[in-house]
Amino acid sequence: MDLTYVVAMGSERSLVVRPPKLNSLVELLTSHGYSVVGPILRDGVVVLDFIEKFDEALIGVESAPRPGEYRLEEHKGAVFGGPVGPMSMKRWINPPNRIAWSARPEGDQVHVDTPKPRGPRAYLGIRPCDVAARTIFGEVWPGHPDDLVIVAECTSVGETCFCSSMGTGPAAGEGADIVLTEFGEGSVLVRSRSDRGAVLLARMNGAAATEDEIESARSRVAAAAESMVRSIDSEAAREALASMPDSAVWDSVAQRCLACANCTMVCPTCFCTSINDTADLDGVVQRTIRWDSCFTPGFSEIHGGVHRDSVAARYRHWASHKLSTWWDQFGTAGCVGCGRCITWCPVGIDITEEANRIIKEVAHA
Numbered sequence: 001m002d003l004t005y006v007v008a009m010g011s012e013r014s015l016v017v018r019p020p021k022l023n024s025l026v027e028l029l030t031s032h033g034y035s036v037v038g039p040i041l042r043d044g045v046v047v048l049d050f051i052e053k054f055d056e057a058l059i060g061v062e063s064a065p066r067p068g069e070y071r072l073e074e075h076k077g078a079v080f081g082g083p084v085g086p087m088s089m090k091r092w093i094n095p096p097n098r099i100a101w102s103a104r105p106e107g108d109q110v111h112v113d114t115p116k117p118r119g120p121r122a123y124l125g126i127r128p129c130d131v132a133a134r135t136i137f138g139e140v141w142p143g144h145p146d147d148l149v150i151v152a153e154c155t156s157v158g159e160t161c162f163c164s165s166m167g168t169g170p171a172a173g174e175g176a177d178i179v180l181t182e183f184g185e186g187s188v189l190v191r192s193r194s195d196r197g198a199v200l201l202a203r204m205n206g207a208a209a210t211e212d213e214i215e216s217a218r219s220r221v222a223a224a225a226e227s228m229v230r231s232i233d234s235e236a237a238r239e240a241l242a243s244m245p246d247s248a249v250w251d252s253v254a255q256r257c258l259a260c261a262n263c264t265m266v267c268p269t270c271f272c273t274s275i276n277d278t279a280d281l282d283g284v285v286q287r288t289i290r291w292d293s294c295f296t297p298g299f300s301e302i303h304g305g306v307h308r309d310s311v312a313a314r315y316r317h318w319a320s321h322k323l324s325t326w327w328d329q330f331g332t333a334g335c336v337g338c339g340r341c342i343t344w345c346p347v348g349i350d351i352t353e354e355a356n357r358i359i360k361e362v363a364h365a
């Protein structure tokens with residue numbers, strides 16, 4: 001399928017860019033010094049990785065996430081692989097297992113190595129919920145200040161998505177430099193959202209986007225929002241989860257939950273890590289920062305023992321943090337409605353279903 005770039009710059013200029021390949025955008029980003037991280041198809045899943053050219057295998061297929069299930073389906077006109085796959089920018093901002101520093105003896109001195117600072121990255125084709133998650137996650141693990149974000153608005157949604165009710169999608173919000181919107185059959189509307197984005201777009205040649213084309217893109221995003229089948233009343237959840245530490249809902253989840261921690265690993269805002277120090281017989285010591293999860297027994301271990309010693313307590317802690325106490329800590333919800341925790345939960349536990357059960361319980365109390 002040929003792609004057409006229709007570029008609308010700011011509110012005053014609009015351009016149509018050719019040649020009809022997303023590779024020209026990747027090349028432009030690379031020529032501006034960015035390493036480009038974008039979506040690729042790997043092992044039957046859409047993931048993010050460094051790219052030197054746009055992965056055309058994505059064209060015409062979409063992620064089809066369902067509770068406890070993920071598959072790819074054909075979708076005419078799809079360009080960026082549809083709703084989110086398992087990987088978010090969190091994997092790239094704070095990798096799952098990274099060396100913080102290492103030290104080795106040198107004579108009577110100690111030599112300390114720290115990782116070299118990396119250059120700026122351009123994240124291409126990121127979904128709006130994940131751009132919102134980057135801002136939330138950045139409260140704990142800020143990314144590189146010069147990283148660029150090119151968001152791809154969602155024109156179709158998965159069964160597990162509920163970003164609309166969390167106010168994070170499917171239209172692009174704050175935090176994007178360039179906004180891409182798929183429309184028609186493989187056409188992409190391109191708009192700048194920041195000065196840096198505008199500078200890049202000025203380097204893209206093209207003809208004007210028509211009002212009809214802009215409207216077509218807008219209406220596809222609006223239709224995607226309408227088609228979402230899951231939702232959480234964010235305000236009600238905040239109140240309800242704070243007031244129900246002893247609900248029977250937690251025990252009912254615990255009967256199904258495997259405490260496998262998948263939900264926290266795929267969640268784009270879960271930021272917990274543990275620190276591991278190792279030493280070898282040559283005296284080399286190394287500090288590693290590794291993703292951790294509140295679903296592991298050791299996570300809540302303090303002097304005297306584990307204080308969240310049941311699966312019910314761990315799920316309650318996680319869900320309550322996401323939807324309620326995160327507000328007290330950071331002034332926002334800790335959930336962006338990406339639906340990953342529902343998709344990648346091996347038993348399909350659904351945070352929207354459990355939160356709505358608690359809200360109902362409080363309403364009838």
Ligand code: SF4
Nearest residue numbers: 267335336338339341
């Ligand atoms: S809690 Fe679930 S739906 Fe919410 S941001 Fe995390 S993975 Fe996505």
Ligand code: SF4
Nearest residue numbers: 257258260261263345
């Ligand atoms: S809710 Fe699902 S993904 Fe999360 S720990 Fe329990 S079984 Fe694993």
